[in-house]
Amino acid sequence: MLINVPETVVADGLRGMAAAHPELTVDVENRLVLRRDAPVAGKVGLVSGGGSGHEPLHAGFVGPGMLSAACPGEIFTSPVPDQMVKAAAAVDSGAGVLFVVKNYTGDVLNFDMAAELAEEEGVRVARVLVDDDVAVTDSTFTAGRRGTGATLFVEKIAGALADEGASLERVEAVARQVNASARSFGVALSAVTTPAKGSPTFDLPSGELELGIGIHGEPGRERRPMMTSGEIADFAVHAVLEDLRPSGPVLVLVNGMGATPLLELYGFNAEVRRVLSERGVPVARTLVGNYVTSLDMAGCSVTVCQVDEELLRLWDAPVQTPALRWGR
Amino acid sequence: MLINVPETVVADGLRGMAAAHPELTVDVENRLVLRRDAPVAGKVGLVSGGGSGHEPLHAGFVGPGMLSAACPGEIFTSPVPDQMVKAAAAVDSGAGVLFVVKNYTGDVLNFDMAAELAEEEGVRVARVLVDDDVAVTDSTFTAGRRGTGATLFVEKIAGALADEGASLERVEAVARQVNASARSFGVALSAVTTPAKGSPTFDLPSGELELGIGIHGEPGRERRPMMTSGEIADFAVHAVLEDLRPSGPVLVLVNGMGATPLLELYGFNAEVRRVLSERGVPVARTLVGNYVTSLDMAGCSVTVCQVDEELLRLWDAPVQTPALRWGR
Numbered sequence: 001m002l003i004n005v006p007e008t009v010v011a012d013g014l015r016g017m018a019a020a021h022p023e024l025t026v027d028v029e030n031r032l033v034l035r036r037d038a039p040v041a042g043k044v045g046l047v048s049g050g051g052s053g054h055e056p057l058h059a060g061f062v063g064p065g066m067l068s069a070a071c072p073g074e075i076f077t078s079p080v081p082d083q084m085v086k087a088a089a090a091v092d093s094g095a096g097v098l099f100v101v102k103n104y105t106g107d108v109l110n111f112d113m114a115a116e117l118a119e120e121e122g123v124r125v126a127r128v129l130v131d132d133d134v135a136v137t138d139s140t141f142t143a144g145r146r147g148t149g150a151t152l153f154v155e156k157i158a159g160a161l162a163d164e165g166a167s168l169e170r171v172e173a174v175a176r177q178v179n180a181s182a183r184s185f186g187v188a189l190s191a192v193t194t195p196a197k198g199s200p201t202f203d204l205p206s207g208e209l210e211l212g213i214g215i216h217g218e219p220g221r222e223r224r225p226m227m228t229s230g231e232i233a234d235f236a237v238h239a240v241l242e243d244l245r246p247s248g249p250v251l252v253l254v255n256g257m258g259a260t261p262l263l264e265l266y267g268f269n270a271e272v273r274r275v276l277s278e279r280g281v282p283v284a285r286t287l288v289g290n291y292v293t294s295l296d297m298a299g300c301s302v303t304v305c306q307v308d309e310e311l312l313r314l315w316d317a318p319v320q321t322p323a324l325r326w327g328r
Numbered sequence: 329m330l331i332n333v334p335e336t337v338v339a340d341g342l343r344g345m346a347a348a349h350p351e352l353t354v355d356v357e358n359r360l361v362l363r364r365d366a367p368v369a370g371k372v373g374l375v376s377g378g379g380s381g382h383e384p385l386h387a388g389f390v391g392p393g394m395l396s397a398a399c400p401g402e403i404f405t406s407p408v409p410d411q412m413v414k415a416a417a418a419v420d421s422g423a424g425v426l427f428v429v430k431n432y433t434g435d436v437l438n439f440d441m442a443a444e445l446a447e448e449e450g451v452r453v454a455r456v457l458v459d460d461d462v463a464v465t466d467s468t469f470t471a472g473r474r475g476t477g478a479t480l481f482v483e484k485i486a487g488a489l490a491d492e493g494a495s496l497e498r499v500e501a502v503a504r505q506v507n508a509s510a511r512s513f514g515v516a517l518s519a520v521t522t523p524a525k526g527s528p529t530f531d532l533p534s535g536e537l538e539l540g541i542g543i544h545g546e547p548g549r550e551r552r553p554m555m556t557s558g559e560i561a562d563f564a565v566h567a568v569l570e571d572l573r574p575s576g577p578v579l580v581l582v583n584g585m586g587a588t589p590l591l592e593l594y595g596f597n598a599e600v601r602r603v604l605s606e607r608g609v610p611v612a613r614t615l616v617g618n619y620v621t622s623l624d625m626a627g628c629s630v631t632v633c634q635v636d637e638e639l640l641r642l643w644d645a646p647v648q649t650p651a652l653r654w655g656r
Contacts, residue, residue, distance in 0.1 A: 259624055296587055
């Protein structure tokens with residue numbers, strides 16, 4: 001691992017973000033990454049966060065058109081309510097704050113507590129839970145479905161709407177719509193190694209893969225001998241479409257877990273597109289890359305999100321963050 | 329690996345790029361990725377290429393403000409002259425074409441032959457050789473220094489200048505200036521596995537690292553027991569500054585080799601910034617991420633490029649490619 005000591009991995013990463021991104025406010029001591037222009041007058045603030053190790057999620061999505069602030073926790077560990085309360089206070093212009101919370105028990109509890117504390121300080125807070133992973137219900141760190149790739153769609157689309165000056169109620173409603181319209185399925189080709197442990201956190205023999213893996217290496221549906229990219233796409237897209245039956249165009253995220261080469265992710269995208277085409281699902285936009293990762297895990301996930309004209313317009317709206325940038 | 333069969337990895341990747349990027353022309357059969365608006369009237373065309381396995385380099389850098397075309401070869405294997413000639417013909421508006429060539433013997437020979445053939449077809453061709461890697465001279469596939477991270481700076485800055493309508497002579501001169509002003513040094517924390525071999529191409533025991541690695545896993549300067557991120561930054565930046573003594577501000581690329589988590593790359597950037605600061609080198613811009621990769625190799629490289637006001641202006645100019653986007 002390219003680290004100093006496990007204890008400083010998150011702080012070191014934030015110091016490096018601060019050096020690379022003068023357009024952001026990076027508060028290393030308080031573990032906060034903020035839009036430099038926060039709070040933006042009259043606009044809803046969008047705050048997310050979660051365990052570190054999934055970069056660029058969430059800090060890499062802070063900036064105009066997406067998140068107002070991100071709260072990074074320790075590796076695979078929820079941030080604490082104090083970070084979230086500070087973030088809410090820093091980004092609230094009086095229009096209120098939406099918390100985007102991936103469905104892991106620690107995150108849910110801490111964001112709930114932070115919402116209460118922030119409300120006591122006079123900040124109006126709404127919350128959207130992201131739970132898009134169809135692989136399993138009730139996992140290692142989760143009651144219900146896990147939150148994974150759809151987080152990117154929720155943060156991008158709700159962020160664009162917030163930047164247009166929509167009300168907190170409207171931003172919350174659209175964030176919920178995006179989550180309800182999105183499903184994901186992930187696959188691991190290798191285990192993940194955390195800095196603290198220094199060795200793989202689970203055992204996945206070479207030549208096998210785990211279907212339905214979580215972004216912390218939580219168990220999925222089953223182990224199998226290695227499958228081809230096409231077979232994995234068949235399995236993953238069918239799992240997604242068992243649960244979501246899109247009646248119109250979709251956004252597709254072909255996401256790398258961290259260690260799978262971009263060339264292979266593009267190859268996987270060709271297979272995902274083939275399966276969607278066979279199932280009659282039109283694709284409006286596709287994003288391929290490492291966006292919701294699990295440190296050095298090899299593997300991928302696919303997220304499909306049905307969109308109407310309004311959601312597609314918000315997806316296409318300009319965004320200026322370290323990891324997603326277009327328009328303007 | 330997330331592949332179908334080793335023989336189709338490059339074609340599968342191109343099919344997936346075509347599906348994800350309708351704004352590009354992807355010719356899977358001829359192995360070409362082109363700006364959709366090529367040739368652009370009155371403007372110099374910029375063509376690069378090289379072995380696949382380094383994505384997003386080069387195809388991910390095709391678009392307004394950067395490359396006009398990329399020619400992907402097989403994994404770690406030079407593209408053939410026929411691809412380069414076709415690319416030159418497709419992007420030449422009459423203003424000529426600049427070939428950006430990383431210094432590997434196969435690439436150099438093939439781009440030279442392609443330049444001759446293209447000239448015979450009436451295309452004016454100039455060539456810039458990128459040889460920024462200070463780790464070793466005369467390596468496995470190279471006479472002289474290897475071309476690595478500086479390629480990104482050359483392609484971005486020369487691409488911006490070409491888009492402004494500068495002459496072929498001027499674009500070539502600035503491309504040479506960028507290469508002459510840039511130095512790189514890379515480190516491997518694990519070996520690389522190619523699809524054809526299916527197992528690591530060299531032996532790097534866990535707990536050791538290789539200082540001065542090439543982007544195909546070519547040997548570097550020495551093996552050592554694992555070092556901290558700070559120690560690696562000291563070694564790499566000192567190696568770069570032994571050869572380049574910047575008298576003004578620099579661009580910094582902290583590049584991942586493929587499998588090193590983004591969080592760790594940001595942490596490494598903090599250490600790189602510390603060392604540059606200790607050496608009195610002011611940093612104008614920093615880019616952190618996986619840009620010039622070596623499939624699934626863990627590790628990183630640092631590239632430093634001295635810039636004057638004009639080069640910095642061209643670096644900041646708008647760019648719209650799959651992997652680099654800002655402005656406009």
